[in-house]
Amino acid sequence: MTVSKRALDICLAALLLVLLSPVILGICLVLLLRDGRPVFYLSERMRSPDRGFRLWKFRTMRPDAGDRGVSGGDKTDRISETGKFLRRHRLDELPQLWNILRGDISFVGPRPPLRRYTEMFPELYAEVLRARPGVTGLATLAFHRTEERLLAPCRDADETEAVYCRRCVPRKARLDLIYARRRSLCYDLRLMAATVVRRVGLH
Numbered sequence: 001m002t003v004s005k006r007a008l009d010i011c012l013a014a015l016l017l018v019l020l021s022p023v024i025l026g027i028c029l030v031l032l033l034r035d036g037r038p039v040f041y042l043s044e045r046m047r048s049p050d051r052g053f054r055l056w057k058f059r060t061m062r063p064d065a066g067d068r069g070v071s072g073g074d075k076t077d078r079i080s081e082t083g084k085f086l087r088r089h090r091l092d093e094l095p096q097l098w099n100i101l102r103g104d105i106s107f108v109g110p111r112p113p114l115r116r117y118t119e120m121f122p123e124l125y126a127e128v129l130r131a132r133p134g135v136t137g138l139a140t141l142a143f144h145r146t147e148e149r150l151l152a153p154c155r156d157a158d159e160t161e162a163v164y165c166r167r168c169v170p171r172k173a174r175l176d177l178i179y180a181r182r183r184s185l186c187y188d189l190r191l192m193a194a195t196v197v198r199r200v201g202l203h
Contacts, residue, residue: 001106001132004185009107013100024094027058027086034082035059040095045112048129049122052115053104056095060086069116070168072151072160090199096135108188109134110176121169128176131183136195139175147172 017024031039041059044052060083061075079087086092099105105112112133118125134140147168154160179187 002185005106005132005188006103008185008188009100009103012107013097017097017101020094020097023091027091027094031058031082035080038063044115045133046115046118046125046129047104047112047133049118049126053099053102053112055104055112056098058086058092058095059083060092069114069157069161070151070164072154072157072163074154074156074160076152093135100135104133106132106134106188107136108179108183108191109137110172110179111137111140117165117169120165121173124169124173128173128180131176131180137176137191138179139172141191141194141198142175143168143172 028039038059041057041061042054043057045055046052060080061078062080064078067075083092096105100107109132110128113125113129118129147164150163150167151160154163179191
């Protein structure tokens with residue numbers, strides 16, 4: 001990661017935390033009153049093939065001790081009404097500003113995978129995770145809706161896992177590697193702007 005990219009991450013994350021602190025506190029209060037504790041969901045993700053960290057999100061599902069893998073149709077009934085709203089507008093990702101400040105992730109980069117997938121595809125993720133993981137990126141913008149569509153019909157964890165590994169992991173990795181070849185501060189700003197446009201529904 002370049003000095004300029006890290007400086008942008010720190011300055012922008014700090015600014016957004018200050019500006020959005022009323023929103024973040026409001027979401028905490030709503031979740032506490034409507035869905036109870038815990039307010040946050042911490043998930044181990046990987047910033048390199050052998051180095052993990054705790055990714056912060058607002059909790060959107062009922063806890064399940066047997067939870068594993070990515071979210072597909074098999075987990076739909078666990079999503080709360082508050083969680084559906086947060087996910088629809090990506091507000092569940094606001095706590096990741098803290099991860100950006102810590103240096104776990106950047107604003108732009110490949111989405112950080114679960115450990116299980118770096119262990120299943122070590123050579124692939126050794127390439128992908130040469131870039132610092134991010135909140136958004138080329139694969140997120142180009143493939144996220146397709147991934148949701150592919151996983152939505154899955155009715156159990158095994159089916160979700162099979163579809164994700166066969167149809168999502170390779171295609172996302174190709175996009176992440178395209179980003180790695182093109183990455184620059186200017187390209188990151190373009191991807192961030194495209195993410196904002198999509199989030200607020202301007203297209």
